[in-house]
Amino acid sequence: MTTSLPADFRAFHQLHRKAYIDRAVVYLGNHADAEEAVDAAFEQLLRCWPKVLTMENPAAYAWKVMKNRAVDLARARKRGPALLDNATFETALLRDAVDPIAVLEESLNLYQAIKKLPERQQDVVILLHCRGYSVAETATHLGITEAGVRSTVRYARRRLQQLLAKEER
Numbered sequence: 001m002t003t004s005l006p007a008d009f010r011a012f013h014q015l016h017r018k019a020y021i022d023r024a025v026v027y028l029g030n031h032a033d034a035e036e037a038v039d040a041a042f043e044q045l046l047r048c049w050p051k052v053l054t055m056e057n058p059a060a061y062a063w064k065v066m067k068n069r070a071v072d073l074a075r076a077r078k079r080g081p082a083l084l085d086n087a088t089f090e091t092a093l094l095r096d097a098v099d100p101i102a103v104l105e106e107s108l109n110l111y112q113a114i115k116k117l118p119e120r121q122q123d124v125v126i127l128l129h130c131r132g133y134s135v136a137e138t139a140t141h142l143g144i145t146e147a148g149v150r151s152t153v154r155y156a157r158r159r160l161q162q163l164l165a166k167e168e169r
Contacts, residue, residue, distance in 0.1 A: 009049050013042055016062065019141040022131045023123065024070045029079075037073045041066040060143030063123075113163040121156035124149055 005013075017038060024034035045052055045062055052058050114125055123142055127133040128149070139146045 005046065006049060008053065009046060012062070016059070016141055019127065019133065019137070020066045023126060024066065026126055026130065027070045028074055033073055034070070037070040038066055041069040044069070057143045059140065063142055109164060109167055110160070113160050113167070116163055117156055117159055121152055121159065124152045125156050128153055
């Protein structure tokens, strides 16, 4: 990004780019594709930046643009979502586990359950628990309130418990 871009766009880009890439990596399965999708999203946002700024929730709109660009890139490359189809989720638990196979199996069950969550719940769980963002950071990137993040993650946890309990039976 060059300095000839609007200052507010540069600030928005700086604030959100890392989180967008983190989320796109989970969907696309690799960092290079994620960067490509996120860069395309920011190019799209820049083309209509004055209009974006007049929207009620520019962050929520931009998040959706980024996710759509990730989906478009996956489709163009004839791939589905990479969520859980690769080693996107790295965990320190495996390195220190007494039984890494059991931990891996449990993790895979959890990730399969995450795939079944509604889109917003997936986003919140991935940013908070898989990528390590705080509630405030997650709220900022998704364009929702902190209370909205806490409520969404509460519903997601309940749903994950139901899905995992069903899986155990």
